[in-house]
Amino acid sequence: MYNYLLYVRKYSIFTNDYELYVYGVNTNDIFHTIGEFYYRSETKISRLVYVECTQQKLDFWAEQGFKIYRFFDKY
Structure with missing residues (x-):
């Protein structure tokens, strides 16, 4: 699939912390x-x-x- x-x-x-x-x-x-992914991210990424x-x-x-979210690459 991926x-x-x-x-x-x-x-x-909401939690004032980093979440996975x-x-x-x-x-x-x-x-x-x-x-x-970094460019399109709307929040701070620590890792x-x-x-x-x-x-x-x-x-x-x-x-x-955990839910696995799909990320569509525009490239």
């Missing part, structure tokens, strides 16, 4: 996608990590109760 997962710690004004979000992307150029997407990782995040 080539990569982005683990992003973004600032939340998981994004799924389909791209051939992950570094361009990361740059576009962004990318990993290759596998079914085990998708299952793990589903078990932990």
Whole structure:
């Protein structure tokens, strides 16, 4: 379904702390996608990590109760 997962710690004004979000992307150029993610972000990002997407990782995040958001790369 996705080539990569982005683990992003973004600032939340509701909790006054950084929260973890998981994004799924389909791209051939992950570094361009990361740059576009920073550019299009509306909140402060403290950390962004990318990993290759596998079914085990998708299952793990589903078990932990995280929603995987889809990020559309305009490139």
